[in-house]
Amino acid sequence: MSDMFCFQCEQAVGGKGCTKVGACGKSATTAGKQDELTAALVDLALAVGDKTPEVSTDSLVMRGLFATVTNVNFDDSRLDELLAQVRAETRRLGGGQDFDAAGLWQGDADIVSLRSTLLFGLRGMAAYAWHAFVLGKTDAAVTAWLYKGLREMAAEHTVAEWLGLLMEFGLVNLKCMELLDGANTGAFGHPVPTKVSTVIEPGPFIIISGHDLLDLKELLEQTEGRGVNVYTHGEMLPAHAYPGLKKYSNLKGNFGTAWQNQQKEFDAVPGAVVFNTNCLMPPKPSYADRVFTSAVVAYPGLVHLPATDGRIDYTPAIEKALALGGYQESCELTGINGGKELTTGFGRDAVMGVAGAVIDAVKSGAVKHFLLVGGCDGARPGRNYYTELVEKSPADTVILTLACGKYRFNDLDLGTVGGLPRLLDIGQCNDAYSAIKIALALADAFECGVNDLPLSLVLSWYEQKAVCILLTLLALGIKNIRIGPTLPAFISPNVLGVLVEQFGLTPVGTPEADLAAILAK
Missing domain, CATH: 1.20.1270.20 (Substrate Binding Domain Of Dnak; Chain:A; Domain 2)
Structure with a gap:
């Protein structure tokens, strides 16, 4: 063909x-x-x-x-x-x-x-x-x-x-x-706010990328006591906030940024890399010998980890990590903006646990607006829009984020407002459920509809999980969502017209123009 x-x-x-x-x-x-x-x-x-x-x-x-x-x-x-x-x-x-x-x-x-x-x-x-x-x-x-x-x-x-x-x-x-x-x-318990290091300690290590928390748990169990540390990558970052996972002493921190940077960030890395769900890119020769796939993920020439009764045997990856030996000295990585520490774990349970403070901050005027800026990251030019949108948002706004789009700005120090961190990482893309529950709870508290809240959604998309989440938001009647950096190629002009008319779906513009329109709400 x-x-x-x-x-x-x-x-x-x-x-x-x-x-x-x-x-x-x-x-x-x-x-x-x-x-x-x-x-x-x-x-x-x-x-x-x-x-x-x-x-x-x-x-x-x-x-x-x-x-x-x-x-x-x-x-x-x-x-x-x-x-x-x-x-x-x-x-x-x-x-x-x-x-x-x-x-x-x-x-x-x-x-x-x-x-x-x-x-x-x-x-x-x-x-x-x-x-x-x-x-x-x-x-x-x-x-x-x-x-x-x-x-x-x-x-x-x-x-x-x-x-x-x-x-x-x-x-x-x-x-x-x-x-x-x-x-x-x-x-694994409800996520709790957790600071995550970007320092890679000396010694053997495995990077795990993907979404499946059970696979991470099994990797942590199989590496425990073996002298092999484990670092998350991409959408696995929120795993650090789950009590049932953060209890493992060999879960050390997060390696690198979003999925589209892996060919640069994994270049000749002295550790093993495991992909357990999507976001694998064709590996470069400089590190292909240390990349392993598991579950539904596969790539020609890479070792696919064996499974027994559906569970993964990480032995080949562990042996590779031990043979490579890791870094000789601590290696301090940074986010794309130079930040050295990430915070995650603001799921629905954590946020609603301080709902009173959130409501008081809005009623007092300390918090004027909530921005949900999240979704999939990608390599297409123009995604710096999301960084600039967050950087230019006023100090009286709270930024909710989820999925790997957050790597555009999650290493920024945005400070606090009304006693709350201005940047709240809710978690993975599927944790849009938490975001929805938070929005519905706020709507109940203020006795209004979600569309009447001082809340605006600005989303980035890349693949099919973003599609199903967008359809959920539209089915719930949530309107005036901004989406980018481009509109889906599979949305015809006529279908786009219907979505614009019925739901106010809008392509992103410039950070300045979009913020002006959002904050005028």
Whole structure:
């Protein structure tokens, strides 16, 4: 296969789509296999129909959708394995290979736009559902909607019907984020505000990047007492705030910044690196020999860590870390603005624990506005907008943030306001659930709607988990969201017009102009 079509991420070439090779680094062949896998999942969902599938089938659907998320699986052989498993399960259920993968991207531009938006949202929700699944938590409505959403790929709908499905999906994804929140806090406790060092201590170490907290726990257990320290990277940073994880003495700090900087930050690093979910970039030769993948993540030529009963054996990564030996002296890293310490852990439990102080600060006028500035980071020029927006925000604003977009400014010292830190890191992208709960609680306290609060959302997006979160926010009726640095290539002009008219969705402008409009609210 020489050609491809992929427009699911923010880096889509020309703002339209990748047609020769993915901006993420995947080949046209890999893109084709991911489309085949998607089509096979549609066939499987059709074969399931109204039946109650087995748990193993649910797991297969989650993993199959997750494997097609950007920067997850670049390995054709592992995609072939998944494809074979999906087709075998479809045959077992009496189904066949009827859905044509080419049909995903063909047809009326507005229908393709809406169908694609639902598919990309499903991929993001499947990732969240999988993280909950490995912790033993499921929700029948969430799982059922994965099948329903896949079946809709083969159905014909009007624009209005597609929009209705997107709103229905958004509310189901809220259930999914609630499910994952309960799974994480049930297993590891509620996050507490925690300062995280960016100093890498002498000696062997492993960097773990991704989102799956259970995988981190198992790495900490397997490295405990081995003389190997563990450092988080990217979206794993919020793990430091969970009591069930921060108790491990070998969880030391955070290495580096957001995912798109890894090829520079991992260059010849004397430690092992493990990727357990998305955000893997094609590794450079200077460090490819020390990168390991696990779970749904895979890349040709990298060692994929073995698993027994679904749990990961980190022995190869541990042995590599011991052989490399780490830094001889302490290595002090900094954020992109030069900061040397990060703070995380302001989840819903922590923030609502000081709700009285928050409300008093607003009533007294000490806090005039809340800005939620968060989402996915990325490599496209223009993302310095988010740094400047935060830097230029008045001293009487509080900045809520989540996901890896926070690395643009989370090392800034913004001080305090009304006795509260001005910068509150809520956590990972899925912790948008905490942000929603905080907003709803404030609305209750002030006896108003969320859209009437002195709260504005300015979001950055990159991949499919950002899509499902945006659909949840829209389904909840939250309006006037600003999104950037570019609008999704899969949103057609007509669909954008509907989103602007119904929800006030707006592309970001300049930090100065956007702040002026926001603070005039």
